[in-house]
Amino acid sequence: MSLGRPRLHLRRTDSTNLQARRLALSGAPHGTLITADEQTVGRGRQGRSWVAPPGRALLCSLVLEDAPRLLSLAAGVAVADAVDRWAESPATLKWPNDVLLGERKVAGILVEGRPQAGWTVLGIGINVALGASDLPPELREQATGLGLKSGAVEAVLEALLGSLEAWLPADPAAVLEAVRARDALQGRGVSWSGGSGQAAGIDDDGRLVILTDRHRVALDAGEVHLHRPA
Numbered sequence: 001m002s003l004g005r006p007r008l009h010l011r012r013t014d015s016t017n018l019q020a021r022r023l024a025l026s027g028a029p030h031g032t033l034i035t036a037d038e039q040t041v042g043r044g045r046q047g048r049s050w051v052a053p054p055g056r057a058l059l060c061s062l063v064l065e066d067a068p069r070l071l072s073l074a075a076g077v078a079v080a081d082a083v084d085r086w087a088e089s090p091a092t093l094k095w096p097n098d099v100l101l102g103e104r105k106v107a108g109i110l111v112e113g114r115p116q117a118g119w120t121v122l123g124i125g126i127n128v129a130l131g132a133s134d135l136p137p138e139l140r141e142q143a144t145g146l147g148l149k150s151g152a153v154e155a156v157l158e159a160l161l162g163s164l165e166a167w168l169p170a171d172p173a174a175v176l177e178a179v180r181a182r183d184a185l186q187g188r189g190v191s192w193s194g195g196s197g198q199a200a201g202i203d204d205d206g207r208l209v210i211l212t213d214r215h216r217v218a219l220d221a222g223e224v225h226l227h228r229p230a
C-alpha cells in the first residue's frame, strides 16, 4: 500500500489535515504523509479543535485514493493496535473511532475529503508524551498519553504506518470483528443529540446500535456521550 511516501515534515503548521488537503488538491499521490511537531489550528471531529503541546504528540495526515468503505473504523482499529505496543492494557474504541486507554482518550482520528474526487485525508493524533500538566484542566479527566518520551514519536509513527498498511485494505468483516472486540460502549448508557439509551454493538454497516425504551436506533454519524458510573 506504501503509506508514508512521499513525506513532508513541518516544524509548525496550521493543521496537517489542511496541508494534506492542499497537497491532495494539487495532485499528491496516494500515501503522501504530512507530519508536524506543532499545529496552530489542529482540527478535531464535530468542529472542535485538537490541542497538543509541541513535540509531544504524533500529528499526522495521509492522502488516500480509493478510501475503503469502513475507513473510519479501520483506522480506529489500526491506531488501537499500534497503541497496544506501549500500553499496559488493550486500547478500546469509543464509536466511531476515539481510541481510549481506560476511560481516557489517547488518540483521535479525523477523516475529511472528497471521495468522489478521488481523495480522502486521514488525520491522526496520538498523545505520545503528554502529561497531565500539558493539558488544560477541563481535559485532564478525559485525555491521557502513552507515557513515552518525545523522542518516541517516530517509533509510534512507524508502528502506526505498519498497522494502517494491514488494516486499511482488510476485509470489512475482519474490521467489524476487531471493532466489536474493542467496543468501549457495549452495554453502557449513552446519549446523543436525539436521545439516550443503551449501546448494543456495531451493525454490519459500521453503525452504532442503541436501544432506547421503545426503539432500536442505528447511528451512522455524529457522536455519543458515555454515561459514567455515578
Ligand code: BTN
Pocket: 014, 015, 016, 017, 018, 039, 041, 042, 043, 044, 045, 046, 048, 050, 058, 059, 060, 061, 098, 107, 108, 109, 110, 123, 124, 125, 126
Ligand atoms: C478527534 O476529534 O478526535 C479527532 C482529532 C484528530 C487530530 C489530528 S492531529 C493530526 C491531524 N491534523 C488535524 O488538524 N487533526 C488531525
